Amino acid sequence: xxxLEHVSKIxxxxxxxxxxxxxxxxxxxxxxxxxxxxxxxxxxxxxINRLIPITxxxxxxxxxxxxxxxxxxxxxxxxxxxxxxxxxTHMTVGQNIETVPVLKGWSKEKRAQRVAELLELVRLxxxxxxxxxxxxxxxxxxxxxGVARALGADPPILLMDEPFGAIDPINRVELQAExxxxxxxxxxxxxxxxxxxxxxxxxxxxxxxxxDGKLVQYDTPAxxxxxPKDEFVEGFVGADRALKGLQLLRVKEVMNRDVITxxxxxxxxxxxxxxEKTGGDSLPVVTARGEFVGWTNVERLEGSATVNxxxxxxxxxxxENAVLNEALSLMMxxxxxxxxxxxxxxxxxxxxxxxxxxxxxxxxxxxxETEA
Amino acid sequence: MRRRIVLISIxxxxxxxxxxxxxxxxxxIFNMFTYKDILVHSFDxxxxxxxxxxxxIFIGTFLGVIVTRPGFSRLSLSVMGLVSMGQAMxxxxxxxxxxxxxxxxxxxxxxxxxxxxxxxxxxYGLMPILRNSYAGVLNIDxxxxxxxxxxxxxxWQIFWKIEMPMALPVITTGIRISAVVTVGTAELAVLVxxxxxxxxxxxGVFAQxxxxxLQGAAPTAILAIGLGVILxxxxxxxxxxxxxxxxxxx
Numbered sequence: 001x002x003x004l005e006h007v008s009k010i011x012x013x014x015x016x017x018x019x020x021x022x023x024x025x026x027x028x029x030x031x032x033x034x035x036x037x038x039x040x041x042x043x044x045x046x047x048i049n050r051l052i053p054i055t056x057x058x059x060x061x062x063x064x065x066x067x068x069x070x071x072x073x074x075x076x077x078x079x080x081x082x083x084x085x086x087x088x089t090h091m092t093v094g095q096n097i098e099t100v101p102v103l104k105g106w107s108k109e110k111r112a113q114r115v116a117e118l119l120e121l122v123r124l125x126x127x128x129x130x131x132x133x134x135x136x137x138x139x140x141x142x143x144x145x146g147v148a149r150a151l152g153a154d155p156p157i158l159l160m161d162e163p164f165g166a167i168d169p170i171n172r173v174e175l176q177a178e179x180x181x182x183x184x185x186x187x188x189x190x191x192x193x194x195x196x197x198x199x200x201x202x203x204x205x206x207x208x209x210x211x212d213g214k215l216v217q218y219d220t221p222a223x224x225x226x227x228p229k230d231e232f233v234e235g236f237v238g239a240d241r242a243l244k245g246l247q248l249l250r251v252k253e254v255m256n257r258d259v260i261t262x263x264x265x266x267x268x269x270x271x272x273x274x275x276e277k278t279g280g281d282s283l284p285v286v287t288a289r290g291e292f293v294g295w296t297n298v299e300r301l302e303g304s305a306t307v308n309x310x311x312x313x314x315x316x317x318x319x320e321n322a323v324l325n326e327a328l329s330l331m332m333x334x335x336x337x338x339x340x341x342x343x344x345x346x347x348x349x350x351x352x353x354x355x356x357x358x359x360x361x362x363x364x365x366x367x368x369e370t371e372a
Numbered sequence: 373m374r375r376r377i378v379l380i381s382i383x384x385x386x387x388x389x390x391x392x393x394x395x396x397x398x399x400x401i402f403n404m405f406t407y408k409d410i411l412v413h414s415f416d417x418x419x420x421x422x423x424x425x426x427x428x429i430f431i432g433t434f435l436g437v438i439v440t441r442p443g444f445s446r447l448s449l450s451v452m453g454l455v456s457m458g459q460a461m462x463x464x465x466x467x468x469x470x471x472x473x474x475x476x477x478x479x480x481x482x483x484x485x486x487x488x489x490x491x492x493x494x495x496y497g498l499m500p501i502l503r504n505s506y507a508g509v510l511n512i513d514x515x516x517x518x519x520x521x522x523x524x525x526x527x528w529q530i531f532w533k534i535e536m537p538m539a540l541p542v543i544t545t546g547i548r549i550s551a552v553v554t555v556g557t558a559e560l561a562v563l564v565x566x567x568x569x570x571x572x573x574x575x576g577v578f579a580q581x582x583x584x585x586l587q588g589a590a591p592t593a594i595l596a597i598g599l600g601v602i603l604x605x606x607x608x609x610x611x612x613x614x615x616x617x618x619x620x621x622x
Contacts, residue, residue, distance in 0.1 A: 051522055075524030086519030090537045090612035100523050133614035152523075159522075 001027040001189040002048065002157065007057035009043050009213075017043045019213035020057070025206070027156075028187040032204035034194060036236075040213040041193045045159050048191065049078045061157065076100050079150035079188070083162040085142050087134040093119070093145050094130040100152040118148040121182055140171045147179065151186070158190045164199070176202055180321045184344065197237055201225070202250070209233055222253040226363045251327050252320035254360050255341050255350040261286045264293065264308045268301050271310070275301075284340055285311045290347040292317055292340045317342045320349060324360065327352055383597060390590045399583050405572050410591055417568030417595060420486070420561060421554050424494035428554075429547055432498045436505025436543075437535075452506065459499045463557040467492040471564035489558075489566030497554040504546025508539030537612050544607040551603055555596040559588070569595070 002025040009018040018040040025031040033041035046052040048059055050071055059066045066074055087096050097118055098111045106114070116126040122144035134142055143164065150158055164172045164179075176199065183190065192203050200207050201221040208218045217229040228234040261284050262271045275283050275298060282297040285307060294313040304310035316334035318327050320341050331339040331352065339352040396404050405413075439448035458466065470492035473482040482488050512535060520530045562570030569592045576584025608616075 049522060051518070072524040072526055075522060080519060080522030082515060082519060082522070084513070084515030086513065086515035086517075088516060088520070088534060088538075088614075090614045092614065099520075099525075103524060103529070133617050135614060135617040146519075149519075149523075 001025055001062060002031075002191070003060040003063075004044070004048075005058045005060070007044065007047060007059060008055050009040070009047060009052065010055045016213050018047070021210075021213075021215045022057075023208055023215060023218050025189055025191065027189050029205040030183065030190040030192055030203055032192045032194060032200040032207045033210060034197065034200040034204075034207050034236075035210035035216075037195055039210040041195075041208075041210050042161055043213075044210070045161060045191050045193050048157075049075045049080060049159055072103075076103055076153060077155050077157070079152070079155040079158040081146050081150040081158065081160045081163045083165040085146040085166075087142055087145060087149070089134050092131050092133055093124075093137070094126075096134070096145060097149045097152055099149060100155075104153050106153070114152070114154075118151055121151070121185075122148045123178065124148075140167055140175060143167055143175060147182075151188075156189060158188045159193075160190060161193045162195070163192075165194070165196075172199075177321075179203075181344075184319075184321070209236065220253060222249060222360070225249070226360075249324040249360060250320065251318060251322045251324060251339075251341055251352050252350075254324065254356040255320060255352045256356060257350040259284060259348060259351045261348060262296065262307055263288055264306075264311065266307050268304055268307060268310060271296060271301055271307050272298070282336070282338075284338075284348060284351065286348050292342050292346060292348040295336065316340075317346075317348075318352075319343065324357065328357055379597065379601065383594060386590045386594045386597075389586060390594070393583050393587045393590075396583065399581060402579055402581055402584060404584065405575075405587055409572070410569075410587070413567070413569045413571055413588075414591055414595060417555070417558055417570075417592070420490060420493065420558050420566055420568050421551070421599075423490050424497050424554055425547075425551055427494050428497045428501050428550055432501030432546070432550070433505045433543060436502040436546075437509055437539075439506060440509040448506070451502070455499050455502050458495065459503075463496050463553075464560055466496050467557070467560050467564055470495070484565040486566055488564050489561035492564065493554050493558055493561060493566075496557055497550040500549040500553065501543070501546045504549070505539065505543050508542030508546075509535050511542070512538050538615065541607065541611040541615055544603070544610060548600060548603040548607060552596050552600045555592065555599055559592055 004021055004023050007018060007021045008016065010016050021040075021044060023031075033045060035041050043052055047054045048061070048066065050066060054067070061069075061074075061078075088099070094112075094115045097115045098106075101111045101114055115130060119126040119129055124141060124144055129137075129141070129145075134145070137145065143166075147163065150160070164175050167175060180203065192200075194200055194203070201224075204221055206218065207221055207224050209216045209224060211232055217224060217233050219227070219229075224233060225237055228237060260274050260278050262274055264285060264287055271283060275281075282295045284292060285294045285296050286292055292315075294311040296307060296310045296312065300310040300312065301307075314334070314336070316330065316336070317340040318330055320343075322330075327339055331337075331354070337354050340348055341350040341352055343349050390410070393399075394404055394407055394410065398404060435451060438444055439451050467489070470482060470488050471484055475482045482491070516534065516538070517530060520534050525533070558566065558568050559570040559573055562568060562574050569588045571588070573585050573588030573592070576582070576586070576588060
């Protein structure tokens, strides 16, 4: 979706702000540019929508060189949200949100519909807030409007420069979680700039850790935490990362995605076969459309006519963005040795096993030992 | 509200004074000016203020805005330097210097005449407009401009849809200040061949008759305050609602 090839930015005075960065961001993923201030993360981001001209190298967006697209067209297809938000204070919330749709010449009806849709998405009542002015909103509300505005014309790509940086810690956590939920629905390709390791781990599918304009490590949050490439990465993620890791690792980093299941209308024999294959003692039961509904095991299958009869109904599950230690306590409370991971419609997406958590914990401890 | 009461009281007092001195008819050996004289001179005064102000609004706003453009940023220092220099000079000096300039620009021949007075007033009245236009555009939050750029607005769109509406309240304040200052300064224009209420005031000055001075000064003050109030009303009407709320909150 976004591909950077040997991208550099050298200012006239010779400063190398960005030094030969190459990376690829997959469609629908959040890629976090992480690093201390002055590492070139914002500069790199701004070269994508050409707010800062590139010195050398190429940035491809959907395999098209971004330098060959007209600047205004390029930017209208890339949502842009910054820490200072930069809402137009002389315009209403609605007018702010429809900025890009207006530029793109959408009809009035379509724009009004889009504004209402986006305000719903960021959980602001369209009737109440559409005609308010930015000065009438709280900081968190402004930030939501900023996100809604960035999504105005439904761009496939979003660039976000510390979008929650100016919000107080409590509201920030809430906004982050909310944004992850939104992202599950909209599945945008996102570049997210931050200097905060916690935020990076929470938000990122992948993290590009930068230092002095160079890309040090481009990896999943788990690998950045447990397999730091060098001392800089190790120092940056912090010495207590074993603890940090469990607290901040998301379910999706460690969950097992290839889950063997049985459908409610399958035969009991098939269920037995599958149980044998997995070698485990219980098997998750799903409906024909994939919704998780419960568990079954050998004892229950014995003498039952259908899988449905043999099922112990259960709704204990969590989503893949849940934090690992929360998921762990949920699993303990449920009494099962695995925790089903479901999406917002209740469909089974994967399984978090005790083994996987132990593995994660083990890795954390091991890396702490090597450190010592 | 309190401000409004003060303004109205001052206006009432000034009008009362004008009526009082005009009704005297004669003070010592001097005939007072008639109501008709006052109206004629007031009209001349306004005409003499109108032209400098009209050109001041267009040229001042244009110059003030253009020096904020990236390509002209170097110009801004010299323009703003000139502005503050002009501002530091007493209005009397600006007017006097204009009158003795041995220059002709187009149909304007500097000397002791109406045109010189108008040009001098234009230059003096230009400064608040120029300064406020410059500051109004320059003080817009950088983040607002950056997000406008980031969303793909063109330079012209940013100028007309963002920068102008946001700078408007500051620019109109500059125009109001300029108008009030120009009405006052125009009193002096009579010394270099201008017209207006200065005629009455300076008759009083040369005759050393305080009541005559008052007969010129009071209507001038009425014009200045009245114009200020009207322009403030227009300013308020033109300011985007979202910006007023901000002013109320901060």
